[in-house]
Amino acid sequence: MILVIGVIAVGCDLTESSVDGQSDVQVQMKVNAGPVTKAMVTSNNEHTNTLEIQEVKLFIEEMELESINDDSSDFEIEYFIADLPLDGSPLVITKKQIPAGLYDEFELEIEKPDDDDVEVNDPDFRDETGRYSLVIKGLFNGEEFTFRSSEDFELEMDLNPPLEVTESESSTLVVSVDVDSWFKDSNGEYLDPKDYFNSERINENIENSFEGFEDDDDDDDDDDDDD
Numbered sequence: 001m002i003l004v005i006g007v008i009a010v011g012c013d014l015t016e017s018s019v020d021g022q023s024d025v026q027v028q029m030k031v032n033a034g035p036v037t038k039a040m041v042t043s044n045n046e047h048t049n050t051l052e053i054q055e056v057k058l059f060i061e062e063m064e065l066e067s068i069n070d071d072s073s074d075f076e077i078e079y080f081i082a083d084l085p086l087d088g089s090p091l092v093i094t095k096k097q098i099p100a101g102l103y104d105e106f107e108l109e110i111e112k113p114d115d116d117d118v119e120v121n122d123p124d125f126r127d128e129t130g131r132y133s134l135v136i137k138g139l140f141n142g143e144e145f146t147f148r149s150s151e152d153f154e155l156e157m158d159l160n161p162p163l164e165v166t167e168s169e170s171s172t173l174v175v176s177v178d179v180d181s182w183f184k185d186s187n188g189e190y191l192d193p194k195d196y197f198n199s200e201r202i203n204e205n206i207e208n209s210f211e212g213f214e215d216d217d218d219d220d221d222d223d224d225d226d227d
Contacts, residue, residue, distance in 0.1 A: 028090035066105040147193040
């Protein structure tokens with residue numbers, strides 16, 4: 001099974017943690033480099049069932065690392081737009097240093113802004129037509145499209161072993177996004193993002209990509225328990 005969303009901890013073989021200091025830790029999001037940014041062209045040079053992603057933006061209501069100690073030690077940031085680079089380079093979404101400690105759960109909530117007091121400077125996410133959590137722009141069969149979703153999406157994942165953050169070591173938590181697969185049907189053909197009747201399937205693909213990773217992680221845990 002190919003995972004659409006992946007969360008990996010890099011450089012987390014760290015020493016004993018301290019709760020008193022700050023650490024050099026980054027939480028990043030990145031789009032998998034590859035066909036997501038390139039349109040395939042048929043032999044007669046006509047675009048046929050091709051997709052080119054040119055912009056990916058998410059309204060993140062909350063990103064949280066839950067401490068194993070107590071709720072007061074949780075790290076969270078709220079209400080910001082993640083404009084993902086399409087060249088494979090990561091986007092650092094942490095805005096402040098993460099306190100040293102042990103964190104055993106990662107949560108990412110992608111939701112439409114539902115509070116008028118929340119400042120949203122991008123009209124793609126809130127205008128006279130509605131409020132949106134996710135915006136993707138690109139070309140389908142050579143024609144421009146903008147896909148906007150008003151659904152709420154959440155990734156919640158146990159970190160096992162826990163992410164250990166220290167003052168002396170650096171680590172990185174990466175959320176890797178395969179946007180290209182969100183627009184495919186069961187046969188691997190691209191869905192037209194401009195067709196209203198494809199919206200439900202595309203939203204399901206996005207939702208299943210989050211749930212699919214969580215289920216796979218849970219299955220791995222179950223297998224380990226069986227061993």
